[in-house]
Amino acid sequence: MLNNLKNYHIILASQSPRRHQMLKELGLDFKIQTKDVEEVYPDHLKGEEIPVYLAKLKAEAFVLDLNEKELVITADTIVCVDDMVLGKPKDRADAVEMLKTLSGRSHQVISGVCLKSKHKEASFSTTTHVHFKELSLDEIDYYIDNYKPFDKAGAYGIQEWIGFVGIDGIEGSYFNVVGLPIQRLYQELSTF
Template structure:
């Protein structure tokens, strides 16, 4: 369907199995190539700017090696609750703290995506509002012990047990909360 990209070798610069699955389900042929970067952003950025900045930082790591027929896709996702930016939890204690902060609250899941070739770069962000019911300590402990959400922004996966029992409302893209705003990405790839 994305005939405008048939001459491109697409590179997904992500280790996320959820992102791999979504791009595959979109019908794209791609290779996975990642680079280690320090995910640090400057102070003063808005929550919408942070994941875009980080996605662009990930893409910049490929800048000097892209051939004329390669397109790299990078992404980053953060969770924002009451002005607090949540990335991936450092440890169990951090995950407990994050889930307690999300309990009985609405929060925003913001993904930044960067598409970059030798000729151009396009970046965007997508925001989804999510509401959690009040979570008990037992529910939080069960989830962390059984699902080990240390690779997920905000210490949770909407597609896992905690999402099934805890999320009672969502406004916006479900797939954005999973980790990639796939519908928006499709539109941007059509226009790239």
């Protein structure tokens, strides 16, 4: 459907199986390739600036390797609550603390995406507001022990058990919370 991309070989720079699946569902042919990037951002960045910065940082790692016919897609997702950024949990105790922090409150899931070719770059962010019901410690323990959400910002996946029982409302893109604002990505790809 994205005829303007026919001449590009698309690279998705992500290990996330959720991102792989969503891009596949768009009908795009792509390969998966990642580069080691230290995901550190300057302290002065806030909110949507953070994942956009990190997505650009990941794309920049490809700049010397891209040929004329390649397009790399990079993304980063963070969870923000009260101006505090929750990344991926370091361990089980960290995951418990994150879910206790999110319990009974609203937070923002912010994804930054960067599209980069040899001569062009475009980046954007998408924010979704998510509200959790009050979670019991038993629910948190059950979820962490059975779903091991250590690869997810904020220590949860909306598409998993905790999302079914704990999330009582969202405002914005569901797919952004899964890990990739796919509708916005489609729009951006169609004009790249």
